[in-house]
Structures are given as structure tokens and as C-alpha cells.
Amino acid sequence: GQNIDQPTEMTATEGAIVQINCTYQTSGFNGLFWYQQHAGEAPTFLSYNVLDGLEEKGRFSSFLSRSKGYSYLLLKELQMKDSASYLCAVKVQAGTALIFGKGTTLSVSS
């Protein structure tokens, strides 16, 4: 089966940095995605990694290690609006849909 693990909940304060980890054991690997989802809304795309290393996009960065089956999403200069669920998703092979982890609910307080 496919297994994607993330912490269930995390808390942080405004202005801080938070790292959300994701580990995966899947039958194949063709890319890892991070999505942000606010309550009652659709997921929105944050980042995509298919090769090892760090991808940076503004306040958000995502890292991938394929040999370790590990990724993290790094959020800097946290803002209240960053309170949301963060979903790690893996595309197991080319042409298939995304398989989602259970998501990490991040609460940012002032």
C-alpha cells in the first residue's frame, strides 16, 4: 500500500519559522507536492519537488530527499493567514493522480 505520514497538528507564533515534515513509502515516486487548504476551501498548490534538494518560493520552501523518502515544507515569517491545513501529496507514477497524506493543521497565534 501507499503510506504518507505527516504530523497531525502544529502551533507557532507570528513571525516565527515552522517546518512541516512528510515521510512517504510508496510503490513508486514521480514527484511530491505541497498544498495549503483553509477550512471549507479547495487546496491550493504551494510547491513541487521531483529532484533532491530545496525549492524556494518567497516565504515558502520545500525540500526533498528521495533516498530517505522525506520532504519538508518550511514557512518563514509566519502570518496569521498561514493558519491552515498543509497537505503533502505524492504522484506515484507518471500519469496517475496525487495520493494525499492526512494533512497537518497549523495554528499561528499572535
Added chain:
Amino acid sequence: DTEVTQTPKHLVMGMTNKKSLKCEQHMGHRAMYWYKQKAKKPPELMFVYSYEKLSINESVPSRFSPECPNSSLLNLHLHALQPEDSALYLCASRSGPEGTEAFFGQGTRLTVV
């Protein structure tokens, strides 16, 4: 236009009703998906259409029937649903099976009574 539009936004239906969910995109995407999401759970894949052909059906009960009438539209026909089918139904599209970013619609919040 980078939108995936789903209608209706909310739907309440009885267990004997027949209804349809609609999804539309005009980005020229050739891969479209239906996901089901229960509260505080991740989206679960239901169906994948690739170039208007059903390529994946994740063992979804036959009371859910997808249809892709053309490259811009994806429907989900509902019949004889159960209360446990109440969920957020999300449509997504990607440029093609090899595409990267998937765009999600806002979802249809379905309640079965």
C-alpha cells in the same frame, strides 16, 4: 483563466434523489479528477479522466457515475446516495497526465439526508 469552477457550491439531497455535480475548466487541461474529502481528512481520489477517457476508478460504488462530455467539462452523477456519502467533492485538473500543478475547484459541499 486559471480557474476550475464547480457547481453547485452546496447541495442537499435525499437518498432517493438523482443529482449531478458539474466541473468546468478552460485552461486546455486534458486530465481531470474527482476527489472526495470528509471533514479533517485528506482528499481521496475517486476518478481520473485522461483525454476524456476514464483511466482510473478507485473502486467507487456505482451510485457515483462520472461523465466527461468534452475536454472542458466533468460531471459526477449521483443516485441513491447514503448519508455517509456526505462530504466535500473536489474537482481538479492538470495540463495532462504528465503535468505538474493540479488546480482544484472550490468543491461542492454535499449533504445526504
